[in-house]
Amino acid sequence: MTTTRKVLLFNPRSANSKYRVPNSILQVGASIYGRYEFVFVDGNLERDPWQKIASYLQTGEFGYFGTTVMPGPQLRQAIPFAKKAKEQFPGIINIWGGYFASNQYQVVMDSGYVDFVIYGPGDNAFPSLLDALETGQPYEFIPNLIWKTPEGVAIKNSKEGLINLDTLPPLPYDFLDGFYPMKRYLNPTFLGRSTLAYHSSMGCPFTCSFCAVVPIFEARWKGKSAEGMYRDIMYVKEKWGADSIEFHDNNFFVSEKRLRTFAELMLNENMNWWGEARIDTMDQFSDDTLALIRKAGCRMIFFGAETGNDALLKQMDKGGKQTGAQIAAFAARLRKFDIIPEYSFVLGMPAETPEKVWEQIESDITFIKQIKAINPATEIIIYVYSPVPTEGSELYQRIQEAGFSFPERLEDWLSPQWESFDQRRNPLTPWLTPAMVRRIQDFETVLNARYPTVSDTKLSQFQRNVVSALAGVRYRFNFFHYPYELKALQKLWLRYRQPEWEGM
Ligand code: B12
Ligand code: SF4
Numbered sequence: 001m002t003t004t005r006k007v008l009l010f011n012p013r014s015a016n017s018k019y020r021v022p023n024s025i026l027q028v029g030a031s032i033y034g035r036y037e038f039v040f041v042d043g044n045l046e047r048d049p050w051q052k053i054a055s056y057l058q059t060g061e062f063g064y065f066g067t068t069v070m071p072g073p074q075l076r077q078a079i080p081f082a083k084k085a086k087e088q089f090p091g092i093i094n095i096w097g098g099y100f101a102s103n104q105y106q107v108v109m110d111s112g113y114v115d116f117v118i119y120g121p122g123d124n125a126f127p128s129l130l131d132a133l134e135t136g137q138p139y140e141f142i143p144n145l146i147w148k149t150p151e152g153v154a155i156k157n158s159k160e161g162l163i164n165l166d167t168l169p170p171l172p173y174d175f176l177d178g179f180y181p182m183k184r185y186l187n188p189t190f191l192g193r194s195t196l197a198y199h200s201s202m203g204c205p206f207t208c209s210f211c212a213v214v215p216i217f218e219a220r221w222k223g224k225s226a227e228g229m230y231r232d233i234m235y236v237k238e239k240w241g242a243d244s245i246e247f248h249d250n251n252f253f254v255s256e257k258r259l260r261t262f263a264e265l266m267l268n269e270n271m272n273w274w275g276e277a278r279i280d281t282m283d284q285f286s287d288d289t290l291a292l293i294r295k296a297g298c299r300m301i302f303f304g305a306e307t308g309n310d311a312l313l314k315q316m317d318k319g320g321k322q323t324g325a326q327i328a329a330f331a332a333r334l335r336k337f338d339i340i341p342e343y344s345f346v347l348g349m350p351a352e353t354p355e356k357v358w359e360q361i362e363s364d365i366t367f368i369k370q371i372k373a374i375n376p377a378t379e380i381i382i383y384v385y386s387p388v389p390t391e392g393s394e395l396y397q398r399i400q401e402a403g404f405s406f407p408e409r410l411e412d413w414l415s416p417q418w419e420s421f422d423q424r425r426n427p428l429t430p431w432l433t434p435a436m437v438r439r440i441q442d443f444e445t446v447l448n449a450r451y452p453t454v455s456d457t458k459l460s461q462f463q464r465n466v467v468s469a470l471a472g473v474r475y476r477f478n479f480f481h482y483p484y485e486l487k488a489l490q491k492l493w494l495r496y497r498q499p500e501w502e503g504m
Helices: 021-032 049-057 074-088 098-104 105-110 126-134 171-181 226-240 258-265 287-295 310-315 323-337 352-376 394-401 409-413 415-421 434-450 460-477 484-492
Strands: 005-010 038-042 062-068 093-097 116-118 145-148 154-156 187-190 190-196 201-203 221-223 242-246 270-279 298-308 340-347 378-384
Touching: 005 021, 005 049, 005 074, 021 062, 021 126, 038 049, 038 171, 049 074, 062 074, 062 126, 074 093, 074 098, 074 126, 074 409, 093 098, 093 126, 098 105, 105 116, 105 145, 105 154, 105 409, 116 126, 116 415, 126 145, 154 460, 171 226, 190 226, 221 340, 226 258, 226 352, 258 287, 258 310, 287 323, 298 323, 323 340, 323 352, 340 352, 340 484, 352 434, 378 434, 409 415, 434 460, 434 484
Parallel strands: 005 038, 005 062, 062 093, 093 116, 190 242, 242 270, 270 298, 298 340, 340 378
Antiparallel strands: 116 145, 145 154, 187 190, 201 221
16 A cells, blocks of 8 residues: 555435446455455445544544536535535545536636546556655646636646546446345346446447537547456356346447447356447447347347437537438338337427427427337437536537526536536526427436336336326327326326436
8 A cells, every 4th residue: 555545435315216336436446456445435325424434534544535426416416515614624635526526627727626527538547646646746737637826717737638448447346246245236127127237348439419419539539348247247146146138338329349248258148238339330239239238138228319400400510410311211210129218319409489499399299109010119308408517619609698597606517407408307408498408308208108118127017108198199189288197197007208317
């Protein structure tokens, strides 16, 4: 060990049930395993995480409080705990990482209580920062680091090239198991009884103008080898009984070659799996590959369909290849292979006039109904558009012109409005009127009742038939207003699924 100061790695609460392996702090932990003494605190599995954190910090042995932060509910613990840590233990150094910290670093650094942000991968940056701080060496040039000058100006260092993930140290599953039994992270989902959340690649090769991955990775992607993933998965399968996998990659299906090798390794493992992909990428894969992955356990794939409107797709900069016609044809193609396409749509994009915004919403509703007619098994996820600024994009310019801006104080992100914004439920965007948001949400209610999701394993066939029949007339005649009867049933029986928000 090179230090006397220990490290606390904290995963703020992100879910109310079905807790997943906290891959962010697990991978950051791997980077210092055997080099620094550290502990994990998982807000998902602690009744009172602050008490746990304080009990560690009170020992006086800890120098570093590392927190992973994505937007939304994680901020509820990340913000007050970082503040309290600084107030009650002034010597503690607060280090944040993750997508919120990376994309909103200015407001984070201006808070006065977060000392450093690691933007993008922390695998090299984090141990380098600790080394520098422990030995009094300069940290001003560590790639992926954001720090503050004595005058309080946040400086963003250069970005490091993507790391070869096969050269990273192994994920310390056993060490994590010593804090929180691994079994608690392997929960039932639509895929199986013990689903493992696994993350096998960094970044994404595309530049969709609404996506938070783009400013960090700038169209770069690197995947772990198929053999490397297989080894990790088998370790968890054999040791703790994982029987299915949820891939948490931004874009799992980038490389057909890697996918095929992985599928061949998985052929006899009897494990179902799910991941996220792009329609235009996968549509280029051969029939043979699609048949192979189904045989190897691929049950459902999440796709950002976004909209059936070609002009909007172009504005979103999906890479220029995805079209409405392709989205529809691909839903039909996957039907042949018995792989469930899970299409997410983003409704409520900006337009020049309110009439145009309405027109876009209505045309997407029609399009979604067409997709359901082509392949009724298609799962539909609807988001209300929440902007992520990608500097220089046409879309960003448009949302600024329309009067949208982010909060100026870190604590303001805790307000209920911004929390809903993060979860893409209530966008706070000036071009959307309450009536438009209601129309989208009412359609979503009727659609989810008409076609209850297969991933709701608790719903019986009888219940499915009842809700579906009840929603039938509304669905057919586009009468979505005030669906109180469906909402009541939904409360009782249905579980609306937001896979990116709550997972499977
Ligand atoms: C798993 C996951 C969840 C889980 C929670 C996981 C948990 N921690 O318990 C669930 C499903 C609950 C969830 C919810 C949401 N999520 Co989420 N989630 C992810 C997902 C798929 C994987 C995260 C992960 O484990 N990555 C693997 C690790 C290894 O990568 P990493 O986090 O980037 O970590 C590296 C670096 O960032 C850095 N780092 C990270 N943390 C730290 C901490 C320290 C101290 C240091 C030094 C470094 C460091 O080092 C790590 C190793 O290199 C990501 C997408 C992705 N592929 O990352 C989206 C993602 C983070 N989520 C996102 C969002 C928006 C949400 C939601 C807010 C909204 C939604 N999508 O509906 C909700 C929030 C609701 C909630 N309850 O919190 C966005 C963030 C976008 C943005 N604007 O910043 C992402 C990027 C998905 C996307 N492409 O849109 N999510
Ligand atoms: S393909 Fe998905 S992950 Fe990649 S940039 Fe587009 S939205 Fe983001």
